Amino acid sequence: GQNIDQPTEMTATEGAIVQINCTYQTSGFNGLFWYQQHAGEAPTFLSYNVLDGLEEKGRFSSFLSRSKGYSYLLLKELQMKDSASYLCAVRDRVDSNYQLIWGAGTKLIIKP
Amino acid sequence: IAGITQAPTSQILAAGRRMTLRCTQDMRHNAMYWYRQDLGLGLRLIHYSNTAGTTGKGEVPDGYSVSRANTDDFPLTLASAVPSQTSVYFCASSVGAGAAYNEQFFGPGTRLTVL
Numbered sequence: 001g002q003n004i005d006q007p008t009e010m011t012a013t014e015g016a017i018v019q020i021n022c023t024y025q026t027s028g029f030n031g032l033f034w035y036q037q038h039a040g041e042a043p044t045f046l047s048y049n050v051l052d053g054l055e056e057k058g059r060f061s062s063f064l065s066r067s068k069g070y071s072y073l074l075l076k077e078l079q080m081k082d083s084a085s086y087l088c089a090v091r092d093r094v095d096s097n098y099q100l101i102w103g104a105g106t107k108l109i110i111k112p
Numbered sequence: 113i114a115g116i117t118q119a120p121t122s123q124i125l126a127a128g129r130r131m132t133l134r135c136t137q138d139m140r141h142n143a144m145y146w147y148r149q150d151l152g153l154g155l156r157l158i159h160y161s162n163t164a165g166t167t168g169k170g171e172v173p174d175g176y177s178v179s180r181a182n183t184d185d186f187p188l189t190l191a192s193a194v195p196s197q198t199s200v201y202f203c204a205s206s207v208g209a210g211a212a213y214n215e216q217f218f219g220p221g222t223r224l225t226v227l
Contacts, residue, residue, distance in 0.1 A: 004154065031214075033215070033216075041220070041221075042202060042218035042219060042220050042221055043155070043202070043218050044218070045215045045216070045217075048215065087154070087155070089154075089155075091214070097160070097162070097168065097209060098209060098210065098214070099157055099160070099170065100155075100157070100216065101154075102147075102154030102155040102156070103154050104152055104153055104154045105154065
């Protein structure tokens with residue numbers, strides 16, 4: 001079956017670094033996405049990994065290990081505006097289509 | 113308009129009523145999606161359309177129907193609303209639905225309450 005796990009909530013301090021983990025079980029893996037969602041708003045794209053390794057984009061980096069079914073999102077130099085939910089989604093093959101399977105999201109609380 | 117728009121922003125609906133949520137995109141994306149988002153659960157796919165004229169069922173299609181008469185519009189209809197359909201509904205689109213890198217862009221959402 002399909003399963004995406006990520007922590008429900010995390011707390012971090014402004015200026016620090018935080019790592020949000022995501023583990024997954026899918027049958028036809030074809031890429032992993034991270035999205036950011038501020039309260040009451042739509043999800044917005046952060047990163048995409050399809051090959052193993054680290055993808056860096058400014059303060060945000062995302063890592064993928066396909067053999068371990070594991071990804072993480074690393075946020076550096078945390079700012080108050082980073083308080084949001086972070087959604088992990090895996091593209092999986094369902095019947096003859098590719099669909100995104102979503103985790104429940106990790107609510108990140110940034111404290112001064 | 114730019115991106116994806118949804119209407120209404122929010123709605124309170126009596127159980128048993130029919131309701132259509134509207135979604136329009138101006139990016140000429142081929143693929144469109146409807147999700148619902150409930151507290152503690154991930155986004156769940158209701159229906160999708162890989163291209164104009166075609167639709168498919170997602171994870172939770174019961175009680176919902178869609179149509180895709182053209183590239184831009186992808187309305188979602190609740191034929192007879194029930195309280196369990198209380199949720200936030202997001203419409204999304206992507207360039208295509210194939211295996212290549214395929215970011216989805218989301219509309220602002222419709223908050224629906226069924227009483």
